Amino acid sequence: MMPQQPLSSDKYPVASQAPDAQRIDKPEEACGVFGVYAPGEDIAKLAYFGLYALQHRGQEAAGMATFENQQVHLYKGMGLVSHVFHHEEILSKLPGDIAVGHTRYSTTGSSHIDNTQPVVVETRLGSLALAHNGNLVNVKELREYLLSRNCNFVTTTDSEMIAIAIAAEVDSGKDWLEAAISAFSHCQGAYSLVIGTPAGLMGVRDINGIRPLVIGTLGSNPVRYVLASETCGLDIIGAKYLRDVEPGELVWITSEGMSSQRWSKKQERKLCVFEMIYFARPDSLMHDETLFSYRLRLGRQLAKESTPDADIVIAVPDSGVPAAIGFSRASGIPYGEGLIKNRYVGRTFIQPTQSMREVGIRMKLNPLKDVLGGKRVVLVDDSIVRGTTSRKIIKALRETGATEVHMRISSPPVTHPCFYGIDTDSQDQLIASTKSVEEIAAHIGVNSLAYLSWEGMMIATGEEPKTFCSACFTGNYPVPVPEMLQRSKRMLEELKAV
Numbered sequence: 001m002m003p004q005q006p007l008s009s010d011k012y013p014v015a016s017q018a019p020d021a022q023r024i025d026k027p028e029e030a031c032g033v034f035g036v037y038a039p040g041e042d043i044a045k046l047a048y049f050g051l052y053a054l055q056h057r058g059q060e061a062a063g064m065a066t067f068e069n070q071q072v073h074l075y076k077g078m079g080l081v082s083h084v085f086h087h088e089e090i091l092s093k094l095p096g097d098i099a100v101g102h103t104r105y106s107t108t109g110s111s112h113i114d115n116t117q118p119v120v121v122e123t124r125l126g127s128l129a130l131a132h133n134g135n136l137v138n139v140k141e142l143r144e145y146l147l148s149r150n151c152n153f154v155t156t157t158d159s160e161m162i163a164i165a166i167a168a169e170v171d172s173g174k175d176w177l178e179a180a181i182s183a184f185s186h187c188q189g190a191y192s193l194v195i196g197t198p199a200g201l202m203g204v205r206d207i208n209g210i211r212p213l214v215i216g217t218l219g220s221n222p223v224r225y226v227l228a229s230e231t232c233g234l235d236i237i238g239a240k241y242l243r244d245v246e247p248g249e250l251v252w253i254t255s256e257g258m259s260s261q262r263w264s265k266k267q268e269r270k271l272c273v274f275e276m277i278y279f280a281r282p283d284s285l286m287h288d289e290t291l292f293s294y295r296l297r298l299g300r301q302l303a304k305e306s307t308p309d310a311d312i313v314i315a316v317p318d319s320g321v322p323a324a325i326g327f328s329r330a331s332g333i334p335y336g337e338g339l340i341k342n343r344y345v346g347r348t349f350i351q352p353t354q355s356m357r358e359v360g361i362r363m364k365l366n367p368l369k370d371v372l373g374g375k376r377v378v379l380v381d382d383s384i385v386r387g388t389t390s391r392k393i394i395k396a397l398r399e400t401g402a403t404e405v406h407m408r409i410s411s412p413p414v415t416h417p418c419f420y421g422i423d424t425d426s427q428d429q430l431i432a433s434t435k436s437v438e439e440i441a442a443h444i445g446v447n448s449l450a451y452l453s454w455e456g457m458m459i460a461t462g463e464e465p466k467t468f469c470s471a472c473f474t475g476n477y478p479v480p481v482p483e484m485l486q487r488s489k490r491m492l493e494e495l496k497a498v
């Protein structure tokens, strides 16, 4: 068997390095994936705009691989999609019939150009380009297994291991589909994958479907296919949403159309509920409705559970807006714009001086004095992670003249870290893992604080609770997490597996 070797980035052009990410007080989405099979179309441009719509799923790096018969073209770099692909000329050097794209926020592997995606590896059937959203939990075992097969690694990512596992199976004589299915039997955890090969485009979800992946169609005669993390990646290029890739499903798109198979007998839907609450864009569809509608219902439910006496409901923009509107409609307290977000800021290395302490929060959000002065305010947000940003916002509201601030959160307290592709802090950094609701209220400086109940969150989904992962609220992890990984996020107690 030929040892597998990913193509290192020095063989391909890469964009220059952008400034490091500035941490926000929210869990951060790991990645967005995109794929298109469209002979005769400008596939690089389609993939560019698809990735552009998925930018919220990863701002650290972006990349694209295209297939022109047997030849693969790859371009990737650090920074936003528009930064990496900053000129038409770059896209013009990415011809072909198939494109695979990726936006990245690192959850495993360091933030480095070699860890960007798509990962490209060589096989006896030609190149393979893989884009991954999620995290494997059995990386150690998989690495040992691949080393026992004489495979080599260039990066530190679990995504590279999946690509190498498939390549190793191809090189042992299997075709693309047999190889992929065989490789997935060694992969545990969360993975939504888009994989390009010279023969076709593959879309895959793990057996729990923890991360989303949708299929769209482009045009009618002939039909072209698109794969994207979210439907907003279809809308932007005029593709029509066809359906989700199902948990444990593999779709294979070639010149003969799309075929589907279940690659594992065992499937149990466990969609990440945080995708619905916060990560995915509000205009994306899940369960046949926009997430804006779902988030409105979260706000309504929250108001049913805990409405204080107040004069105005405002949101922490943008993610708290739908829930705040829902809260206002259900409580009868008028909704208003109270915090204005600066939409034009990028990342900066420049730190404010001591005398400019307020710059940090005011760079992003500025309260409206005439709206909030003398008012009792309900402030709605989707989650509290460390509490650092909430504390600063509330201080700014009080300085603006708000007489009372009542904070309402449209999800339950985040008490546990995520191991399935979301970058959450270690457990000891999650404020709700060590403090009671009353203690958090005192810490962030509000008159009252209430979270949506777990039951309320599930009622709002309109789906069976057992079809979701909600481990960061409950500690009930649908895929068992090895002890070594638990230690890496400084778990305070032993995990329960469900």
Ligand code: SF4
Pocket: 210, 272, 273, 274, 275, 417, 418, 419, 420, 421, 422, 469, 470, 471, 472, 473
């Ligand atoms: S632990 Fe939380 S963030 Fe991670 S997949 Fe489950 S619900 Fe989503």
